[in-house]
Amino acid sequence: MGWIKRNLIFVIGGVVALGLLAASGFYIYKDWARNSDATAKLNENYGTLKNLQQQKPAPGNNKVNNTEIAKEQDQQVQAWIKSAQKYFRPVPTIPSGAVTGEAFASALRRTVDQLQHEADDASVTLPPKYDFSFSAQRPLVKFAAGSLEPLAVQLGQVKTLAEIIFSTRVNALDGIQRIRVSADDASGPQGDYVDEQSVTNDLAVITPYVVTFRCFTPELARVISAFATSSNTFLIKAINVQPAGAADTAAPQSEGAMAAAVYGRYARRMSPDFAPPAAAPVATTGKGGLQTVLKEQLLRVTMEVGFVNLLPKS
Numbered sequence: 001m002g003w004i005k006r007n008l009i010f011v012i013g014g015v016v017a018l019g020l021l022a023a024s025g026f027y028i029y030k031d032w033a034r035n036s037d038a039t040a041k042l043n044e045n046y047g048t049l050k051n052l053q054q055q056k057p058a059p060g061n062n063k064v065n066n067t068e069i070a071k072e073q074d075q076q077v078q079a080w081i082k083s084a085q086k087y088f089r090p091v092p093t094i095p096s097g098a099v100t101g102e103a104f105a106s107a108l109r110r111t112v113d114q115l116q117h118e119a120d121d122a123s124v125t126l127p128p129k130y131d132f133s134f135s136a137q138r139p140l141v142k143f144a145a146g147s148l149e150p151l152a153v154q155l156g157q158v159k160t161l162a163e164i165i166f167s168t169r170v171n172a173l174d175g176i177q178r179i180r181v182s183a184d185d186a187s188g189p190q191g192d193y194v195d196e197q198s199v200t201n202d203l204a205v206i207t208p209y210v211v212t213f214r215c216f217t218p219e220l221a222r223v224i225s226a227f228a229t230s231s232n233t234f235l236i237k238a239i240n241v242q243p244a245g246a247a248d249t250a251a252p253q254s255e256g257a258m259a260a261a262v263y264g265r266y267a268r269r270m271s272p273d274f275a276p277p278a279a280a281p282v283a284t285t286g287k288g289g290l291q292t293v294l295k296e297q298l299l300r301v302t303m304e305v306g307f308v309n310l311l312p313k314s
Contacts, residue, residue, distance in 0.1 A: 088204075088310050089231045091160050093152040104148050104155075105141045108134055111155060115162050124165070125172035125214075132158050133178050136188030147182030154178055154207075157307050160232055161209060168222035170215035171298065177210040199306075206235065206306040214244045214300050223303070233308040244298040 093099070095107040112131055119126050131138045137151065158176055165173055177194040180186070185193060196208045215223070220241070227234045 087231060088233050090309055091156040091232050094155040094159060095152060099148040099152045101142050104152060108137060108155060111159055118166050122166040122169050124170055132162060133176050133192040135192055136184050144183035150181035154181060161211060164226045164230060165211060165213055168219050168226050170213045170219045172214040174212040179208060204311055205309045209305045209307060211305055212302045214298055216296060216298060220301055235306040235308060236303060237306055238304040240302040241299050244300040
C-alpha cells in the first residue's frame with residue numbers, strides 16, 4: 001500500500017495503459033470480424049459474377065453489354081405492345097353508360113331492326129323474324145336482377161359479329177349463339193345459346209360465340225380475313241364446313257335447285273341483268289370425256305369464335 005502511494009503516478013499510468021491496450025485489442029478484433037465478413041461477401045459476389053459469366057446469355061463484357069441490349073429489347077417489346085393495342089379495342093356496350101331496363105329494351109329492339117335492315121342491304125338471308133339470339137329478351141321490359149350489364153356487353157358483341165358477317169356478303173346467316181348470362185335466358189330457344197362459359201386468364205376474358213352461315217368458298221375466305229383484320233380481337237377456335245344441301249333440314253329441297261337459286265342471287269351482285277338458270281345442270285362424263293375434279297357448291301359453315309376482351313390494368 002505504501003509502495004502504491006509512493007508510485008501513484010506510475011500505477012495510474014499503468015492502469016490507463018492497460019485500458020488502452022484492452023480498447024485497442026477490442027477495436028482490432030472488431031475490424032478483423034468486419035474484414036472477414038467483407039471478404040466473405042466479396043467472395044460470394046465474385047462467385048455470383050463468375051456463374052453469370054458462364055451462363056448463356058451472359059451479362060456481357062467490355063465489348064458486348066448484354067444488359068443494355070436486354071433493356072433495348074424490352075423497350076421494343078413495350079413499343080410493340082402499345083402498337084398492338086389497336087387490335088384489342090373493346091366493343092362498346094349497347095346501350096352505353098348506366099343501363100336501365102327501359103333503356104336496354106329500347107336499344108335491343110332498335111339494334112335488332114338495324115341488323116335486319118343491314119342484312120337486307122347486304123343481300124344476306126336471315127331466319128324469319130330473327131332476333132340475333134335475344135329471343136328471350138325481345139318482348140321484355142323488365143329483366144332479371146344483375147343481368148342488364150352482361151346483356152348490354154353481349155348485345156354490342158353480337159352486333160359486331162353480325163356486321164362482320166354482313167360485310168363479307170355471305171348468302172345467309174343461320175344463327176348466332178351466345179352464352180347464358182341472365183335468368184331470362186332459361187326461357188329462350190336452345191338454338192340461341194352455346195353450352196360454354198367465358199374463360200379468364202391473366203390477360204383477358206375470352207367469351208365464346210358460335211356463328212352459322214351459308215356461303216361459297218370465296219365468302220368463307222373473306223369471313224376469316226375479316227375476323228383477322230378486325231379492330232376487335234376474335235379467335236377462330238374451330239370451323240365445321242359441310243355441303244349446305246346435306247345440312248339444311250329446315251327447308252328440304254334438291255341440292256341442284258338450292259344451288260341454282262343461291263348462285264343466281266350471288267351472280268346478280270355482279271350483274272343486275274343476270275338471269276339465273278332454272279336448275280343447275282348435272283355434270284355427266286361420256287366415254288372418253290374429261291372428269292370433273294372440282295365443283296363449287298354452297299356450304300354451311302359453323303364457326304366457333306372467341307371474343308377477346310383485355311382485363312383492365314391493375
